[in-house]
Amino acid sequence: MRPLPKRAADGALPGTRAPSWVYACVRGVVRAVFWPAFRALYGFRITGERQQALKALRGGGVVVCNHVHVLDCVMMNLALPGKRVWVLSLPENFNIPVAGRLVRLLGGLAVPASPGGYRLLYRRLRAVFANGQVLQVYPEGELVPWCGELRGFHPGAFCFAARFGVPVVPFVLRRTKGALAGRGLELCALSPVYAPQGMRPRQAAAFLEEQCRAAMQQALARAEMPAPRAVQTGRKSSKGRKK
Secondary structure, eight states, X not given: OOOOOOOSOGGXXXXXXXXXXXXXXXXXXXXXXXXXXXXXXXXXXXXXXXXXXXXXXXXXXXXXXXXXXXXXXXXXXXXXXXXXXXEEEXXXXXXXXXXXXXXXXXXXXXXXXXXXXXXXXXXXXXXXXXXXXXXXXOTTOSOOTTOOSOOOOOSHHHHHHHHHTOOEEEEEEEEESSOTTSSEEEEEEOOOBOOOTXXXXXXXXXXXXXXXXXXXXXXXXXXXXXXXXXXXXXXXXXXXXXX
């Protein structure tokens, strides 16, 4: 990941450590409010290898997704029921009205700006994965609304997974048609990716990034492919028609 300007004391590791009961209450409200709202506005649905993804994340893991909507962290949270999800986010995102507050309440962690901050983050992540929890990362970094292409990745998410020996589960948020808002959204879960045993952390991180990027690009390409037209083999026979 690119280093960021220091905006807050890394000793505080900006973000939130809300108690489990607070997180559960907030998540319940989010599900009750945003799920029907997303369905109505965007025809939102969750597809793909969702059950396989949840199974892979039982012992903790990293999930990655393209960053194309200001509330896509909420959509990702809806796709992972029963899991405590921590969201790694740029520090300035915590100041966004509504969305920034939601990121904090749903387990936001700010990207550190110094080596000391990263030491604190790694300490937190060790506990996160040990408790079977999930870290959500946007490897593209910055939000580009409704972008239909996969942008360049930062390696942080894959380095975390390689260091702690957990899988990476890629998701893709892609556009669909026929929604009330004019542009629909579908969150597609892809197959989990594991680093080969015995691979060094740096090589494992590169392997995870390569495999996840290829799967995500393929999923986006499938969404953009036009539906095949019906092929007519010939003219209809006039036999059997009523005169």
